[in-house]
Amino acid sequence: MTFPAPFNSLLEEVVRMFYLQRCGGTLQTEHAGDFSHPACHAAPSRVYGTEEFLSVTGGWHDAGDYGRYSAPAAKAAADLLLAYQAAPALFTDDTNIPESGNGVPDLIDEARFELEWMLKMIRPDGAVYHKVTCANFCGMIPPHLECEETVVSPVSTTATGDFAGAFALASRVYGAFDPAFAQACLDAARRTYAFLRSSPPLPFHNPPGITTGEYDDPCDADERFFAAASLFAATGERAYLDDAESLWSAELPVSLGWEDMAGYGYLCLLFSPFAAGDEPFLQTLRERFFAHADALAGASETSPYGVSLAAPLPWGSNMYLLNNAVLLGEANRLRPSYRYAAAVERHLAYIFGENPLGMCYITGYGEHSPRHPHHRPSAAHGKPMPGMLVGGPDSGLHDHLAKERLLGKPPFECYLDELESYSTNEVAIYWNSALVYALALYGAMAGSLDT
Ligand code: G3I
Ligand code: 9MR
Numbered sequence: 001m002t003f004p005a006p007f008n009s010l011l012e013e014v015v016r017m018f019y020l021q022r023c024g025g026t027l028q029t030e031h032a033g034d035f036s037h038p039a040c041h042a043a044p045s046r047v048y049g050t051e052e053f054l055s056v057t058g059g060w061h062d063a064g065d066y067g068r069y070s071a072p073a074a075k076a077a078a079d080l081l082l083a084y085q086a087a088p089a090l091f092t093d094d095t096n097i098p099e100s101g102n103g104v105p106d107l108i109d110e111a112r113f114e115l116e117w118m119l120k121m122i123r124p125d126g127a128v129y130h131k132v133t134c135a136n137f138c139g140m141i142p143p144h145l146e147c148e149e150t151v152v153s154p155v156s157t158t159a160t161g162d163f164a165g166a167f168a169l170a171s172r173v174y175g176a177f178d179p180a181f182a183q184a185c186l187d188a189a190r191r192t193y194a195f196l197r198s199s200p201p202l203p204f205h206n207p208p209g210i211t212t213g214e215y216d217d218p219c220d221a222d223e224r225f226f227a228a229a230s231l232f233a234a235t236g237e238r239a240y241l242d243d244a245e246s247l248w249s250a251e252l253p254v255s256l257g258w259e260d261m262a263g264y265g266y267l268c269l270l271f272s273p274f275a276a277g278d279e280p281f282l283q284t285l286r287e288r289f290f291a292h293a294d295a296l297a298g299a300s301e302t303s304p305y306g307v308s309l310a311a312p313l314p315w316g317s318n319m320y321l322l323n324n325a326v327l328l329g330e331a332n333r334l335r336p337s338y339r340y341a342a343a344v345e346r347h348l349a350y351i352f353g354e355n356p357l358g359m360c361y362i363t364g365y366g367e368h369s370p371r372h373p374h375h376r377p378s379a380a381h382g383k384p385m386p387g388m389l390v391g392g393p394d395s396g397l398h399d400h401l402a403k404e405r406l407l408g409k410p411p412f413e414c415y416l417d418e419l420e421s422y423s424t425n426e427v428a429i430y431w432n433s434a435l436v437y438a439l440a441l442y443g444a445m446a447g448s449l450d451t
């Protein structure tokens with residue numbers, strides 16, 4: 001994809017962020033430059049409240065902290081796989097990661113790195129552990145210096161549904177690269193789904209003594225719907241479609257957030273080669289999907305900033321904005337329309353700097369970009385790692401510095417380029433992944449805006 005300077009290397013660098021977030025092994029200088037480090041978090045992890053230890057090494061550090069959390073991991077992996085499906089020609093095999101030159105696009109290698117870790121987070125009965133983290137957040141140290149014991153927290157049905165959905169999607173994508181791995185992904189999807197189907201909701205809350213990110217989500221209906229829809233798209237088996245239909249409800253938001261995953265279920269079914277176009281359930285989904293896309297395009301046309309988000313802005317608003325760009329971009333692939341395409345471009349323009357603060361919200365790009373992200377490796381090195389999307393304005397003022405400095409500010413200005421402002425200036429894998437997916441869709445429609 002070509003962008004105007006200084007954005008020409010953007011997509012590659014935004015994908016390389018995932019390599020730089022890798023946990024478990026050494027990051028060599030030849031690939032990671034200043035952000036190389038010895039192996040981190042390599043010891044076995046205690047299963048919470050027991051004397052049992054598991055090897056759950058690997059995966060990407062979630063964000064500015066070094067936790068590895070299952071639900072956001074599944075969203076991030078799904079975004080990368082869907083980005084590849086939308087625009088395979090954009091992703092090359094030469095971006096200087098250890099797997100470069102192996103004949104498989106680096107994006108597909110990178111997603112597999114996460115999937116291999118995710119396989120380790122599945123309990124033998126098919127339930128998925130919610131996260132592996134130290135008991136508490138550490139200071140601003142590099143990853144290999146966080147040496148406290150890591151703890152595997154209890155299972156949740158939100159994580160289990162997300163895994164079933166993401167592994168079923170992976171089984172479709174890896175079929176072309178490694179059939180044995182694709183089969184392992186499909187087995188994992190069926191196994192986690194079988195547990196989910198037989199289990200009442202198991203919501204997650206931090207157990208006593210654990211204070212890291214909670215990713216608490218009281219509703220697992222959307223994850224169940226995504227899981228069934230994705231398994232149908234992978235297998236064509238009618239039972240999964242019947243499940244998806246009974247799990248679906250009009251109340252499930254058409255969303256791609258870590259907490260609201262039903263939008264992925266829509267995408268699985270609307271793009272599925274197995275889905276008969278005249279099936280009434282699919283027609284219902286199609287109508288709701290396009291009604292939602294039209295509403296997003298309408299909001300973006302009337303917004304002073306050209307985007308579909310309006311106040312109040314949540315923690316990680318840049319992700320919600322890019323998730324909407326993705327929905328618009330996918331609507332455009334299904335039913336090409338200048339309206340959708342133009343809205344995708346405006347959303348990306350906002351992220352690049354057409355916003356009230358004139359900030360490019362990606363480290364290392366544009367005239368004004370974050371210098372002090374809440375990201376431990378960057379803080380430890382005294383310079384921002386490039387290619388990271390920060391969370392952006394959060395009008396809820398969720399950290400002490402935001403409360404102190406932003407009270408009374410307009411919502412779109414509730415952002416601080418300060419290390420301490422984790423609610424506005426942190427980074428996260430599932431925020432970068434939304435950017436990768438939106439950029440891929442933008443690349444896929446390149447040229448359609450000029451006509
Ligand atoms: O569920 C309520 C909803 O009912 C209400 O309408 C809405 C209004 O703002 O709030 C919703 O809760 C929000 C929740 O996310 C779910 O969307 C909370 O206010 C909000 O504070 C919460 O923010 C999350 C934050 O962790 C705190 O839990 C962010 O989405 C999430 O991205 C962030 O994730 C952190 C991890 O915990 C740790 N690692 C870093 C990562 C990024 O900052
Ligand atoms: O650094 C933590 C960040 O990764 C989390 O997203 C955030 C919210 O869970 O919490 C940060 O840790 C802060 C903690 O919550 C409160 N004390 C200050 C910590 C930041 O240094």
Ligand code: ZN
Binds near residue numbers: 022023061066143
């Ligand atoms: Zn690590």
